[in-house]
Amino acid sequence: MFLIDTHAHVNFNAYKSDSDEVIRRALDNGIWMINVGSQFKTSDRAVKIACAYGKGVYAAVGLHPIHLFDFAVEEEDSFNAKKEKFDDKKYQALIDFSKKVVAVGEIGFDYYHLSGKIERKEAKKIQRREFIKQLEFARANDLPVILHSRGTKDQPLCADNDLLDVLNGYRGQIRGVKHCFTADTETALKFIDLGFYIGFTGIITFGKNADALREVVKNIPLNKILVETDCPYLAPDPRRGERNEPSYVEYIAKRVAEIKQMTFNETTQILIQNSKKLFRIQQKS
Secondary structure, X not given: OOEEEEEEOOOOHHHOOXXXXXXXXXXXXXXXXXXXXXXXXXXXXXXXXXXXXXXXEEEEEXXXXXXXXXXXXXXXXXXXXXXXXXXXXXXXXXXXXXXXXXXXXXXXXXXXXXXXXXXXXXXXHHHHHHHHHHXXXXXXXXXXXXXXXEOOOOOOOHHHHHHHHHHXXXXXXXXXXXXXXXXXXXXXXXXXXXXXEEEEOHXXXXXXXHHXXXXXXXXXXXXXXXXXXXXXXXXXXXXXXXXXXHHXXXXXXXXXXXXXXXXXXXXXXXXXXXXXXXXXXHHHO
């Protein structure tokens, strides 16, 4: 093993016809992965996929904030979100079924995708309620959380700020990672102060926000950084335009090494240690 993709979605329909091929390609290249749930169906699938492999494939289970409402999402991989409430008994059954469940997630706030069928203030209230339920669930199971946040176009940091507001009430009680980080150094340091890691995707290799995010990578400790693909989304350079996959996490780690002015081997060793420490993977291998 030389890298862990700490946030993949090979449990999504984008890999319906070739998930085993994609997973084995990663494993053959020394890349392990955590497949992350977005609602009960994909959480269940993540656990089943993890159980199908002897080692190197793990699962996170949780309810993404966009799945609290019924509406169509049209982005890189269009789909219909279906309304669901967090059912702790159903999700507990997944954790009890397999020790390869290493986190609760992805959970948090998404104001970018608020449904037009529900008033914004009420939607935020629902997201906060279900988020807190899942924080309590993670704490009860002694599992880290994988945090999602996406603000509005005019207030991109508002979801991060709301996450921090809730997490401050759990200081020292909850550990985890702020996944797909896109904010500034000041915000990253606030999450780190609460004991969280910062997860970077292929966005640090492309796009208008790449330079700003590279500055964040430069300014925070390497021992608080994780790398992730968030596949099938956000394929890094030089794979832009392709369906992303866990194997491509190597390109993100290479960019981190360049920014930190370290060798690739030195960088990957620390990234692996970070991943194992947060998700306690060595205990579950």
